[in-house]
Amino acid sequence: MAFQMNKLGALEYSTADCLEGAVHCFSTRLGGVSRDHTASLNLFASHGDTEENVRQNYRILGDAVGFVPEQTVFTKQRHTDIIRVVTKENCGEGLDREVPEICDGQITDCPGVALVTFSADCTPVLLFDPIRRAIGAVHAGWRGTAQGIAAKAVDAMVREFGCKREDIRAAIGPCISRCCFETDEDVPNALLEALGPKAVSAFIRTGEKYHVDLKSCNALWLQRAGIGELDISPDCTACDPERYWSHRRMGDLRGSLAGIIMLK
Template sequence: MPIVEKNGLRFFSFESFPEDEVVQGIYSRQGGVSPRPWASLNLGGLNGDSRENVIENRRRIFESVDRPVESLFDVWQVHSVDVICTDQPRPLDTPHRKADAIATDHAEITLFMRFADCVPVFFYEPEKKVVAMAHAGWQGTVKNIVAQTVRAMQARYACKVENIYAGIGPSIGPDHYEVGVDVADRIKAVLEERTGEVLRSQHGRFKLDLWKTNQILLEKAGVRHIEIAGICTACHIEDWYSHRAEQGNTGRFGAILALKADGNR
């Protein structure tokens, strides 16, 4: 089942990612210690919640999948197209590097990112045993962060694009994501003849389908295996943080992705 419950936490997992090879989870907002308006499993450290709450919430997430917090590798997400490939965790007392996609082929590393409407995109290449994760808001989407991630997996790990599995996680859906002409024009420049599949015009504004846009960009990059969660964060603020639906007064949900060590499969 895509929604898993463990240790009082609920998280989404992609069915196409093999359970015996990959540790994964995109966590709902339930089961943490943060008070309102961040209630309760907030992983965002820059929105007013206390550091102690965020650290405890992070501990609970890692504990739920039996991963040590010290295995974490995360970045300062800045809506870029920068990809960091890592062979070691980020020491918890060191500053974050800026990037919006991360990748590894080391089973002792747990990739970790934070979201609240932007699209979590997971990647897994089973032959080379590589996992990656990308953060795709509208800026990252039009800059084609997903294709940049694929290229990094190919360049660093010799991944075969036809072997890559991609998952598009819970994020704001096409019925709730309104954008202006400037964003619409940038989408048109990227998708050209396929723009009509992702943009709907409405009284001088547009509704944008980030799920379909990233699916098309993944397909253009050569990815054949794509799973879409189809869960709208703005529709379900009881389960997910939504920057749009909650007018910015909200938290961030966490996402983790890691390889299972051979002995744990």
């Protein structure tokens, strides 16, 4: 099981083998119509980009991946552990109208609902149960990771849809990796408190600073939640500014990446 980079003209996006059977992708910044610092596949209307550009970018990506912009449901991300259950009624929230409530994760068992999670260094996690037919999409920065939002999404799929834990598959998308995620001790302290001594191998101390591996922390949460299969992207968003946006490297002069998943 692994990640694949898909190329279609200028468009590039990655997919995870373990999510095969669900329409899904992790975007890059390549292949869209946005300009300047949001060039080119910006998937969130802010930082100076227009709603028209963003909608066109969803159209381009969706044509390749297998959804239409009208099927998308955005999160309203605030580094919480809030997960909401969405249905067809929520389609259009984000692109056509405002998202009514704060959430950093979404789950659904409705076909044709494209869950969208945003990132530009933070960890995107997509979930898929091919047996019960249910999905989830989660935004896990270090705060969300410390709160165990990926595991809470698995719990919510079990609770809301009756999924069996071992049937659930997860993919951890491109995000800032240990090479580039340098922090003060508050970050490893919060993660150690939440995850216990098993998380120690996620940190490397260099002088007063730490290098933190959010992918392995989220993998630990997902393994503890009892999921069956897991793919982890090898890519670091901060290492590859030609392909990804990185908040750490670019601040607000950037666009947004998205992890997207939908049941056929």
